[in-house]
Structures are given as structure tokens and as C-alpha cells.
Amino acid sequence: MFRKDGQFYTELLNLKPDIFFLSETWHHKGINNKLMLESDYVIIEQFGTRVSVKGRLCGGYVLGINSKVVSRTSLLCQTDEYCILRANSCNGHILFCFVYFSPKSNVNLLDLFRHLKSFGNNIVIIGDMNARIGRFQNYSNSRLNESRRESMDSTLNARDRRLIRILKDTDFRIINGSTVSDINGCFTFVNSNGSSVIDLCIATERISQCFDFQVLDLIHSCHLPILVSYYYKPKSEVNSVPVIRWDNNLKETFVNNLSKLEEINGYPENILEYIQQIKEACKNTGLVVKRSNTMQIGGPKWFDKKCLYYRKVAQRNLRKFRRSTEIDRNKLRKLYIGSQRSYRNLCKAKRTRLYKTLESRMSDIKRTKEFYAALQYFRPRKSQTIQQEHVTPEKFRNFYSELFSNDQNDDNDADLDLSDHVSECNELDSDFSFAELNVVLKLLSTNKAAGPDQVVNEVWKSLKSQQRLVLLDLINAMWRDNKIYEELLETVIVPIFKKADKKDPANYRPISLVNTFTKILTSLMTERLNNWCEKNSKISMYQAAYRKGMG
Numbered sequence: 001m002f003r004k005d006g007q008f009y010t011e012l013l014n015l016k017p018d019i020f021f022l023s024e025t026w027h028h029k030g031i032n033n034k035l036m037l038e039s040d041y042v043i044i045e046q047f048g049t050r051v052s053v054k055g056r057l058c059g060g061y062v063l064g065i066n067s068k069v070v071s072r073t074s075l076l077c078q079t080d081e082y083c084i085l086r087a088n089s090c091n092g093h094i095l096f097c098f099v100y101f102s103p104k105s106n107v108n109l110l111d112l113f114r115h116l117k118s119f120g121n122n123i124v125i126i127g128d129m130n131a132r133i134g135r136f137q138n139y140s141n142s143r144l145n146e147s148r149r150e151s152m153d154s155t156l157n158a159r160d161r162r163l164i165r166i167l168k169d170t171d172f173r174i175i176n177g178s179t180v181s182d183i184n185g186c187f188t189f190v191n192s193n194g195s196s197v198i199d200l201c202i203a204t205e206r207i208s209q210c211f212d213f214q215v216l217d218l219i220h221s222c223h224l225p226i227l228v229s230y231y232y233k234p235k236s237e238v239n240s241v242p243v244i245r246w247d248n249n250l251k252e253t254f255v256n257n258l259s260k261l262e263e264i265n266g267y268p269e270n271i272l273e274y275i276q277q278i279k280e281a282c283k284n285t286g287l288v289v290k291r292s293n294t295m296q297i298g299g300p301k302w303f304d305k306k307c308l309y310y311r312k313v314a315q316r317n318l319r320k321f322r323r324s325t326e327i328d329r330n331k332l333r334k335l336y337i338g339s340q341r342s343y344r345n346l347c348k349a350k351r352t353r354l355y356k357t358l359e360s361r362m363s364d365i366k367r368t369k370e371f372y373a374a375l376q377y378f379r380p381r382k383s384q385t386i387q388q389e390h391v392t393p394e395k396f397r398n399f400y401s402e403l404f405s406n407d408q409n410d411d412n413d414a415d416l417d418l419s420d421h422v423s424e425c426n427e428l429d430s431d432f433s434f435a436e437l438n439v440v441l442k443l444l445s446t447n448k449a450a451g452p453d454q455v456v457n458e459v460w461k462s463l464k465s466q467q468r469l470v471l472l473d474l475i476n477a478m479w480r481d482n483k484i485y486e487e488l489l490e491t492v493i494v495p496i497f498k499k500a501d502k503k504d505p506a507n508y509r510p511i512s513l514v515n516t517f518t519k520i521l522t523s524l525m526t527e528r529l530n531n532w533c534e535k536n537s538k539i540s541m542y543q544a545a546y547r548k549g550m551g
Contacts, residue, residue: 007303007347008220013040015227018066019073019085023100023128024223025060042070046080061100076119081107082127086119089230094207095119099127101159109159109166123172124211125202126228131159132196135185138173149178151185152322153197173208175201175228181214186322188215191222192337195321195329201228217315219340224318244282244450245289246458255464257281262470271474272485275453275517282459302350310346314339391505396495399505428532431476432524437468440523444516451515452490460516475521488518 012020020041026048041064048057063083065073077084082099097116101107116123134156138149156164167174176197177185188199201213212229258281268274282288317336324332362375444457463471478484495508533539534547544550 007300007307010300010303011218011220017064017227018069019087019096020064021098021127022062022064023060023098024102025062026057040067041065042067044075044078044083046078046083049080059100059102061098063098077115081105082112084116084119093120093122094230095123097123097125097127099125099129101127101129101131103130105130109162113166113170113172121204122207123204124207124228125172126200126226128199128223129159129163130198131163131200132157132198133160133164133174133200136160136164136167136174138167138178149174149176149185150183151177151197152187153185153195155196167202171205172202173205175203175208175211175213179211179213181212181227184322186215187224188226189223190318190321190333190336192334195333199223199226201226217318219311219314219318219343241454242283242288242290243454244279244287244456244459246287246456248458250285250287251462254281254285254287254459255462255467257284258463258467262467268470268474270485271471271478271517272487274470274474275455278455278459279453282455300351302354303347304350307343307347307350310339310343314343391495391503391508396493396505396508400493400510425532428528431479432472432528434469434472436524436527437472437475437520440520440527441468443523444519449513451513451518452492453487453515453517455516457516457519460520475524478521484521488515488521490515 025045044063044065046059046061048060059080061083063085065085069087072088074086075083076086076095081101082097085096085098087094087096095116097112116125132153132155133151134154135149135151136156166172176182176188185197187195187197189196201211203211210230214227214229216225216227218225258278261277261281261284262268265277268277279288314336317332317339321329321332321336441461441463444461446458446461448457450456460471492513494511494513495505496511497508500507530548539547
């Protein structure tokens with residue numbers, strides 16, 4: 001059904017499909033579960049139909065096309081039972097027909113195949129056909145094809161017999177059970193009544209070898225999801241970036257590893273060398289992980305480690321069921337159905353408990369922070385989806401280079417003479433103290449993004465007294481020499497879309513991620529200046545904003 005929880009859409013989007021098709025959704029106009037999808041996908045939906053006044057809706061489907069490829073696709077036909085989509089590939093046009101035929105459907109398969117042939121010869125038909133073709137072998141030019149297909153389902157039904165007659169007389173081939181990822185012809189439907197292969201993928205012979213067919217282990221429905229991959233699709237290179245993911249349980253291990261590196265490498269000559277030692281200690285501790293430049297979507301808040309464990313158990317039982325023989329197949333099927341039911345019940349209980357907790361928080365108006373945190377959960381979560389690249393990095397780089405350019409102001413700055421305004425002040429110019437450093441480190445916020453050096457605030461806050469003294473000496477050395485390294489001034493700019501045209505870089509708010517050490521240095525200077533100004537009454541009494549105890 002289309003009325004799924006957040007975890008379903010999370011797992012769907014993490015697959016990053018160019019096109020997805022959800023069949024038998026039973027949904028109507030009143031159900032709007034597309035908020036996590038519409039940011040990156042163009043949604044085409046067919047609502048379910050009501051056979052009787054008191055009965056539930058039947059049928060319905062949802063077709064999603066990634067915004068990056070929607071310009072290369074066109075919808076040719078849409079009915080209650082199927083839709084036809086034409087997509088452009090490097091090998092020409094490919095016709096995709098996504099279908100859902102209910103058991104009581106009167107669709108004429110022969111007319112459908114002829115209709116598809118009128119559009120072209122590169123055709124793929126995929127979906128829930130409620131047709132069981134058993135171990136039917138593909139034919140090529142009226143002869144049995146050399147590549148044998150396998151199937152765990154050996155049963156034939158009436159619709160399959162009609163389908164087999166069509167397959168023998170045409171150049172269509174069954175993809176199920178004939179690819180590397182589905183060598184056993186896995187079941188696509190499993191419930192307490194039995195298991196079968198009723199979700200099929202059929203393609204014309206000329207392109208059938210270009211596709212891979214795989215039945216996934218996602219367990220949100222009795223119908224297991226199918227992943228069909230096109231071999232000739234160019235794969236974009238994904239660059240992995242090493243980042244520090246802090247774990248407070250490894251704090252002592254990190255501190256000990258850093259001390260060992262200091263003993264081996266000796267006293268660092270400058271702050272850059274010390275930062276490298278810190279990053280190496282993080283790596284030795286296991287705090288460094290590889291993060292791809294493609295964003296993964298986080299699951300719902302109620303999905304915890306227990307839910308993950310139950311899901312893994314259900315997926316493991318599903319794999320055992322797929323590898324089973326006919327002797328123990330019924331037993332393993334019941335085991336999988338039981339674990340799947342336990343997983344669903346656990347997710348339902350977790351979700352219900354979270355909603356009750358959020359309701360209690362929202363009813364407590366005295367705690368405004370918790371109220372707005374609970375309210376945030378019910379808002380549309382478009383920001384949690386993968387953002388499409390509407391503006392290229394090069395375009396952003398040129399835009400910000402021009403925006404932050406100081407070429408026009410160079411001449412004016414050259415005429416300024418500040419020598420008369422510069423005076424020595426021992427209180428401001430003296431070295432920073434250990435107490436000042438401790439205050440700044442204590443004020444550092446946690447769970448914040450790091451800068452280009454990937455050192456998070458938690459790393460600095462975890463340093464012991466001796467290690468903080470080393471940090472203080474390196475800071476004071478820079479302070480006395482009036483020198484700061486250019487590497488410390490590098491900043492990562494993350495553009496956040498505001499409104500209007502997404503292709504215009506001016507409609508994005510630039511968020512700068514500064515190196516955390518640079519934040520420490522500037523915080524030391526800010527605290528000293530604020531204290532000196534307050535002590536010497538350098539700030540007007542009418543200035544109340546951004547002052548402690550004044551507003």
C-alpha cells in the first residue's frame with residue numbers, strides 16, 4: 001500500500017532508482033505520502049478504484065521518475081492497469097511498460113503486446129501480472145534458447161498459459177531466473193498462504209541481455225521489491241571523503257593514542273603538525289569513516305537498533321527460505337512469515353510510542369524547546385531527501401568568487417593609514433592563559449559540522465590537561481609571531497536553497513564550515529576583547545545587544 005511509514009520511503013530512496021513503480025497501492029486523493037519523494041521525483045499516480053460501496057479500494061499504482069532523467073523520458077499511455085514510458089538511452093529508445101493485473105483482470109495480453117510493438121522493438125514489461133509461468137524456458141527464433149532459466153515456483157495457472165503461448169510466438173523473453181543476480185529464480189511473493197513468482201520482467205530478445213534482475217530483501221510487503229538494472233547505464237564516480245565520526249565511548253582510547261603519537265613523533269613544531277597527529281590518532285582509534293559525496297537518507301526517529309536487529313533476522317530467514325529445498329521449504333516459509341510479522345509489530349509499537357511521547361511534549365507548553373522539537377517531526381521532511389544538483393559546483397564557484405571579490409576595494413584600502421590608531425596594550429597582546437583556553441573549549445558546541453580538516457569539536461574538548469598545554473603553546477607561538485597559516489583559513493561553503501528558481505545561485509544561502517581550530521582561535525580573541533571592553537567601559541551603556549546580562 002502507498003500508506004507506508006518513513007522507513008519504507010527511506011529504504012526506497014537509498015536505493016537511488018532512476019525510476020520506481022509501486023503497484024497495488026490502494027490509495028486515493030486523501031492519502032499524501034509523497035512529501036519525501038516529490039523533492040527528487042516526478043510522481044505519476046493512478047488512484048485505486050472501489051468495486052463496491054462498502055468494499056476497500058482496489059488497484060492503484062505510483063510511478064516515480066528521478067528529476068535528473070525526467071527530461072529523457074516521456075509518458076505515452078496511462079490506464080488503470082498499466083502505463084507506458086519511453087526512455088532515451090545510449091542505445092536508443094527503450095519502452096517500459098509497468099503493469100498491475102489483478103487476479104480478476106480481463107486484460108487481453110495479446111492486444112497489449114501488439115500495442116507495445118507499435119511503439120518500437122526495445123520493450124521491457126515489468127510488474128505484478130498475477131501469472132505463474134513455472135519453469136518455462138525462453139525460446140529464440142522458435143527454438144529453445146541455450147541459456148536455461150530457473151524458478152523456485154513450478155506452478156502454472158490459466159493466465160500463464162496464455163502468456164506462454166504469446167512468448168512462444170514472439171521475440172519476448174522472461175528475465176526472472178536467467179540473470180546473475182537471480183540464478184535460482186527467487187520467489188517474489190511470500191505470505192502465510194504460500195509463495196510464488198507472480199512479479200515478472202519480460203523484455204524483447206535484442207535487449208534482454210542488457211538487464212539484470214534481482215529480488216531484494218526488503219520486507220515491508222508480501223511482494224518483495226524487484227531491482228532491474230540496465231548494464232549500459234554509465235556509473236557516476238563516487239568520491240569517498242574520510243571524515244571523523246566521534247564516539248564518546250572511544251574517548252579514552254583516542255587520548256591514549258594521541259599520547260603515544262606525541263611520544264613517537266616528539267613535540268609538534270606548529271599547529272598544522274599537531275592537527276595531523278590528532279587526525280592520525282582518530283584514525284588509529286577507528287573514528288575515521290569513509291563518507292560518499294552522495295547523501296544517504298536517515299530513517300525515522302523511532303527506528304532504533306532493536307528494529308534493525310529484527311529486520312536483519314527477517315532478512316536472514318528470507319535468504320534461508322530462498323535457498324531451501326522442497327522438503328523444508330514450508331517450514332522455512334513459516335519461520336520467515338513469523339519474523340516478518342514480529343518486525344512489523346515492533347515497528348508499529350515503536351512508532352505509536354514515539355507519537356504518544358511527542359503528544360505529551362507538545363502538551364507541556366512550559367518546555368518550549370521540546371515543543372518545537374516535537375512539532376518539527378510532523379513538518380514535511382523535504383529537507384531530508386537527497387537534493388538534486390540544480391546548479392553545478394563550477395557555477396557556484398564562479399558566483400561566490402565574483403561575490404566575494406575584493407578587486408574593486410583594493411585601491412581604496414591602499415589609501416588607508418591606520419598607524420595613528422594602533423597602540424600597544426599588554427593586557428590585549430599578552431599570551432593566552434590556560435584558563436582562557438579551558439573556557440573556550442567548554443563553550444564549544446557538540447554535534448556540529450567540521451571544516452575542511454574534518455576535526456570535530458568533540459576532539460578538542462576531549463584533550464587532557466597536558467595535551468591542552470601543547471595546544472596552548474602552539475596558539476601562543478602563532479599569536480606572538482602575528483602569523484596564521486593559510487590552510488586554517490580554508491572554508492567549505494554549503495549552499496542551502498531558499499526560494500524561487502533553483503537554477504539561480506543567488507537563491508541559495510551560503511553556510512560556511514570553518515575549521516574548528518580557527519573557531520578556537522577567534523573565540524579566544526573575542527572573549528579577551530569582550531572582557532577588556534567591559535572592564536574598561538569601552539562600550540556605550542545604550543548598547544545592549546550581544547552583551548552578557550544586558551538582554
